[in-house]
Amino acid sequence: DIVMTQTPLSLSVTPGQPASISCKSSQSLLYSNGETYLYWYLQKPGQSPQLLIYEVSSRFSGVPDRFSGSGSGTDFTLKISRVEAEDVGIYYCMQGLHVPLTFGGGTKVEIK
Amino acid sequence: QVQLQQSGPGLVKPSQTLSLTCAISGDSVSSNSAAWYWIRQSPSRGLEWLGRTYYRSKWYNDYAVSVKSRITINPDTSKNQFSLQLNSVTPEDTAVYYCARDDKDPGMRIDSWGQGTLVTVSS
Numbered sequence: 498d499i500v501m502t503q504t505p506l507s508l509s510v511t512p513g514q515p516a517s518i519s520c521k522s523s524q525s526l527l528y529s530n531g532e533t534y535l536y537w538y539l540q541k542p543g544q545s546p547q548l549l550i551y552e553v554s555s556r557f558s559g560v561p562d563r564f565s566g567s568g569s570g571t572d573f574t575l576k577i578s579r580v581e582a583e584d585v586g587i588y589y590c591m592q593g594l595h596v597p598l599t600f601g602g603g604t605k606v607e608i609k
Numbered sequence: 610q611v612q613l614q615q616s617g618p619g620l621v622k623p624s625q626t627l628s629l630t631c632a633i634s635g636d637s638v639s640s641n642s643a644a645w646y647w648i649r650q651s652p653s654r655g656l657e658w659l660g661r662t663y664y665r666s667k668w669y670n671d672y673a674v675s676v677k678s679r680i681t682i683n684p685d686t687s688k689n690q691f692s693l694q695l696n697s698v699t700p701e702d703t704a705v706y707y708c709a710r711d712d713k714d715p716g717m718r719i720d721s722w723g724q725g726t727l728v729t730v731s732s
Contacts, residue, residue, distance in 0.1 A: 528715060528716065532715075532716055534716040534718075536718060545707060545723065546656070547722070548719065548720050551718050552716065552718075589656060591719070594716075594717075596661075597658045598646075598648075598658040598717055599658065600657075600658075602655055603656075
């Protein structure tokens, strides 16, 4: 199975300040078609996870442009340019290259 | 816009069978481009993929090794839904269970989730 490792475990951010989350996979997520199947999700308190970023850097429908994703191979980053109160929750990376789907352990983002 | 509505009991006794259903609106369980998943979440295991069913001219299933001997995921085309059965449950199966849709092939992108069902295994 592909192991997904996220850091840090938690972040406390002042509104308007940036935040960054790292995700590393135990093997490359690059597929033979040139796509890299790395996704980012946000689980707000009491809700189901919601898709933010797909294929490393593409924002899903309705996701604000303050969210951006980058990386390649095995190293990936989610950045929030200016954190807002509504961004609190747990962020997860997920690999969609091979079954079983696997998720990182999560990064909890809270507001200072 | 696809919506997934979960139903099923929130309490199951040890050694019995956990059964959940996920009703689909806005898509078809027989779609040739989607796959239908069950995922659970617990403090000890985090988000854990359990398995999937999908149709590509015929039906396919994949299951996580950790539950492979106990799990069945079935599509129900007449009701446009799919189900999860997990046999011989123990307290370690206590979790929030989610159904979900994967809308890409290749590349397993989960774009829609059910509301989640907390299932407690206890006598």
